[in-house]
Amino acid sequence: MDGKRILYVTTEMIPYFPETPMSLQSLRIPKAMSDKGADVRIFMPRFGVINERRHQLHEVIRLSGMNLIINDMDQPLIIKVASVPSERLQVYFIDNEEYFKRKSVYTDKEGKMFDDNDERAIFFAKGVLETVKKLNWKPDVVHVLGWMSSMVPAYVKEYYAEDSFFNEAKVVVSLFDNSFEGELNAEISKKLSFDGIDGAISDYLQKPDFEAMNLSALRYADAAVKGEEFIPEAINKYLQSENIPVMEYCPVEGISEAYKIFYAEELMNEN
Numbered sequence: 001m002d003g004k005r006i007l008y009v010t011t012e013m014i015p016y017f018p019e020t021p022m023s024l025q026s027l028r029i030p031k032a033m034s035d036k037g038a039d040v041r042i043f044m045p046r047f048g049v050i051n052e053r054r055h056q057l058h059e060v061i062r063l064s065g066m067n068l069i070i071n072d073m074d075q076p077l078i079i080k081v082a083s084v085p086s087e088r089l090q091v092y093f094i095d096n097e098e099y100f101k102r103k104s105v106y107t108d109k110e111g112k113m114f115d116d117n118d119e120r121a122i123f124f125a126k127g128v129l130e131t132v133k134k135l136n137w138k139p140d141v142v143h144v145l146g147w148m149s150s151m152v153p154a155y156v157k158e159y160y161a162e163d164s165f166f167n168e169a170k171v172v173v174s175l176f177d178n179s180f181e182g183e184l185n186a187e188i189s190k191k192l193s194f195d196g197i198d199g200a201i202s203d204y205l206q207k208p209d210f211e212a213m214n215l216s217a218l219r220y221a222d223a224a225v226k227g228e229e230f231i232p233e234a235i236n237k238y239l240q241s242e243n244i245p246v247m248e249y250c251p252v253e254g255i256s257e258a259y260k261i262f263y264a265e266e267l268m269n270e271n
Helices: 021-035 117-134 152-159 188-193 200-204 210-218 233-241 252-267
Strands: 005-010 039-045 067-070 073-076 078-084 089-095 141-145 170-175 223-226
Touching (some): 005 021, 005 117, 021 089, 021 141, 039 117, 067 117, 117 188, 141 152, 152 170, 152 210, 170 210, 188 200, 200 210
Parallel strands (some): 005 039, 005 141, 039 089, 141 170
Antiparallel strands (some): 067 073, 078 089
């Protein structure tokens, strides 16, 4: 993996979130690949539940200040960064007061999905990719984890399709059984079409539930990873029907060599 650039886009990560299969892998996979010689970058939303003082987040002024247009509205992008203690890894946080200041992650106090979760996902995707461009750091692999990261593949493959910065990047989607109740805003397809992302993806998002968000990411995936031993059957069937290369579930203690081989053989044709 020497010199390969791998961009990790996740919505949950230790130590900023409690331990789950996703939050643990979001730390361990980048660390393992960094130890194998890869150049990694990690991005996640700066949710309001993350304690900035405790985790020593600070704003990166030179990267902040851009405005992103979401549903025909200008939204300011703020970039913060923190170092993971004892791991020699940095994490970039996508922040915006409208979308991420609230002291809850995906739902309100009654457990209802936020009505703007679709816009939060779009803002997050665009924010990550615009920041990577500003860093002048061209990724070989874009690896996304979590349903709120699921708009990233569409933006890589459609919005930036003619952009030499991303047009050679391979997309990997990690899949987890972390379903949510209900659906995202039904206007999500319309908001994506504002950025020229339409056509096939709108078929997946007619009913924008957990399954649809995953399938819309897999629509643009070069490969997929089962982040848990069991994932929803509909997603399993889609993987088989589309012949997407899949890495089966691998316990955390075995990921180092497994991911090195997976990236090399399935994405970079290095046998």
